[in-house]
Amino acid sequence: MKLKSFLAKPFASYVHKQIRRSSLTALQDQDGILKDLLKAGKATQFGADHKLSEVANYDGFKQAVPVRDYEGFKPYIEKIKDGKHNVLWKGKPIYLAKTSGTTSGVKYIPITKDSIxxxxxxxxxxxxxxxxxxxxxxxxxxxxxxxxxxxxxxxxxxxxxxxxxxxxxxxxxxxxxxxxxxxxxxxxxxxxxxxxxxxxxxxxxxxxxxxxxxxxxxxxxxxxxxxxxxxxxxxxxxxxxxxxxxxxxxxxxxxxxxxxxxxxxxxxxxxxxSEGFFAFQDSQNAEGLLLNTASGIFFEFVPAAEVFNDNPTRLSLHDVKVGENYALIVNSNAGLWGYNIGDTVKFVSTNPYRIAVTGRIKHFISAFGEHVIAEEVEWSLLKAAAEEGLRITEFTVAPLIQQGEGKSYHEWLVEFEQEPANVEAFALKVDNNLRQKNIYYDDLIRGNILQPLKIKTVQKNGFVEYMKSIGKLGGQNKVPRLSNDRKLANELYKWTKQSSSV
Known part of the structure; x- marks a missing residue:
């Protein structure tokens, strides 16, 4: 055994025990973090604007600080970019993390001395x-x-x-x-x-x-x-x-x-x-990722169905339930307050608090009220692929709306490592899986509002070529799984096998 691996053993054991102990005090740690955030935040411009000095508890915090996405936060970020101090957190950030947003263009997320x-x-x-x-x-x-x-x-x-x-x-x-x-x-x-x-x-x-x-x-x-x-x-x-x-x-x-x-x-x-390191897999033998409850972030959870409401339900860790789909809201010592990061999660365990990431808030299809989410499409496709012994390279899904009852459908653009012998039969399997997973989608098929999904196969490396064409090849860039419009699907047509449409 070499020196690094030898020295890693006792340190790993020490940290592991700390994390285990911390997982047992998650609720107390979260309450303490909120208290610490409010204490520091009241000395900032954001704190003055939202009267954080008058907030005594979580209920008061929810009244004082609304849920925002980046657009709602942008005026404060612009002040930081203009050189102002004590805007969202004490002093100035030590870094700005630059990330591409789907609706806001380039985003700048503060990282502070306390949050790094x-x-x-x-x-x-x-x-x-x-x-x-x-x-x-x-x-x-x-x-x-x-x-x-x-x-x-x-x-x-x-x-x-x-x-x-x-x-x-x-x-x-x-x-x-x-x-x-x-x-x-x-x-x-x-x-x-x-x-x-x-x-x-x-x-x-x-x-x-x-x-x-x-x-x-x-x-x-x-x-x-x-x-x-x-x-x-x-x-x-x-x-x-x-x-x-x-x-x-x-x-x-x-x-x-x-x-x-x-x-x-x-x-x-x-x-x-960029907004924080929220969770990690702490065990090879347990499902889900351990929520990072003692690392400067106070978490909130909004039921996914309410995320676009003006006054959505906001839950702390005390009130979450296993299996529910939530939008993840963060408040942190980076100076983020009521910040909607755009991801959805569900709890697979509350002892300890472990989550699974289920998708992006804006990545869903609800052209007809079906509200199909990423977790559902991934499960439906991968179940069918496993049964057929197929491997999927990449895929995305978009609605194809056509005039006339029962003519519209979900179009799946899929790059296979090896195509199924019968694409139409494979598409029907995927469709049946999705109907099993999403009752609203099933109702639309039964009611002849939608016809079963169709698959258009994408050429080898088609998704790579698409990402290259828009200057987003590599790095942290990802292909959206779901879209409510046709922009991505129509662009990908350049790399599809036209004969494979079913």
């Missing part, structure tokens, strides 16, 4: 809890790759600004720097395909033991490795044992990723965002 540890320590804790539970510390001695954005940062009002993954890159502990790949120079490359080739060149002959990134871009890395070496990734890297993933649902990519590796490896799921 949430991003850094939670990533560390995910690995340490895995080490403590499994005893596998050997990967700490090998090379690790973190597929991330450029660590080069610009400055706005003197504040370093860039992608979250690039910001976090500056905080990787010194003892891991020698293990980290790719090089700083390669990480700074902006063009994804140039960067990918450079990453492959730097890693193909290394002893890679841990690989981390968003699943579709990890798959691209694996594909390129196989093209260059002619080997399965698991043969190329015999000591590769841990795959860390986050950003999108893993299940649609899991089969193909493991097939590219050629053997099983441990997987660790994480739930990071």
């Amino acid at each position: 540890s949430n991003h850094i320590n939670t990533a560390r804790n995910a690995l340490l809890t895995y080490m403590a539970e499994t005893g596998n510390t050997a990967f700490a001695d090998g090379k690790m790759i973190f597929l991330s954005g450029s660590p080069e940062l610009e400055r706005i009002a003197g504040i370093p600004t860039g992608r979250l993954s690039g910001i976090v890159n500056h905080h990787i502990p010194a003892y891991l720097r020698r293990n980290q790949l790719p090089s700083y120079e390669t990480n700074c490359l902006e063009d994804w395909e140039t960067k990918l080739d450079a990453i492959v060149g730097e890693t193909i002959k290394q002893d890679m033991t841990l690989i981390s990134g968003i699943p579709p871009w990890v798959q691209m890395y694996f594909d390129r490795l196989q093209e260059k070496s002619g080997k399965k990734v698991g043969d190329l890297f015999p000591n590769f044992s841990v795959l860390v993933h986050g950003g999108v649902a893993f299940e649609p990519y899991k089969a193909k990723l493991l097939q590219s590796i050629g053997r099983n490896v441990a997987t660790i799921e994480t739930f990071p965002a």
Whole structure:
């Protein structure tokens, strides 16, 4: 056993015990965090505007602070960008995380001296809890790759600004720097395909033991490795044992990723965002991700059906229920207050508090009142694919509205690794699964308001080519699973096999 893996064992055990103890005091920790946030927040401009000094409890907080998305927060962010102090949190942020929004264009999310540890320590804790539970510390001695954005940062009002993954890159502990790949120079490359080739060149002959990134871009890395070496990734890297993933649902990519590796490896799921590191997989033997209840974030939960209401129900951790779909609202020591991050979650356990990410608030189809969500379409497609022995590369779904009763339908654009023998029969299986999962969709089919879904197959690498065409290939960019309009679907037609429409 080498030095790093040897020293990791007692530290992992210590952190693991701390996290276990913290999971038992989640409600008290959340109450304490709200109290601390209010104490600090009353000295800010936001606090003055919302009279936080007069707020005594959670009910008062809900009256004082409305739920907002980025557009509602933008006036405060603009003041920070103009160089103002004490706007949302004391002083100025130490970073602005730059992220692409679907409706707001580029977003700038503050990261403060108080909140940076949430991003850094939670990533560390995910690995340490895995080490403590499994005893596998050997990967700490090998090379690790973190597929991330450029660590080069610009400055706005003197504040370093860039992608979250690039910001976090500056905080990787010194003892891991020698293990980290790719090089700083390669990480700074902006063009994804140039960067990918450079990453492959730097890693193909290394002893890679841990690989981390968003699943579709990890798959691209694996594909390129196989093209260059002619080997399965698991043969190329015999000591590769841990795959860390986050950003999108893993299940649609899991089969193909493991097939590219050629053997099983441990997987660790994480739930990071520019607004905070919210949850992580703390056990290989339990469902869901442990909510990060003691890391400077006070969580609220709005029933998903109410999220667009003027005055939605807002629940603290005290009142959540297993199986309900909630919009996630955060209040944090980064200076976010009543902030709707746009993701939906459901609790799979309340002892401890573990969640599953179910989709994006704006990524659903309800052209006819069906309100089909990402979790439902993923389950429906993957169940049918598993029965047929098929692997899905990527997919998206949009409504196709046509005049006349029973003529409209959901159109699924799917890139298969290998197409089903009968696309129409496969589409019917998926449709039956979706009807089983969503009673409103089932009613529309039964009532002849909609006809069963149709699948249009996308050419190999069609989604990659689409993302390249809009300048969003690589990094943290993701393909939306669901849309209420035809913009994405119509663009993807350029890469479909026209004969496959059923």
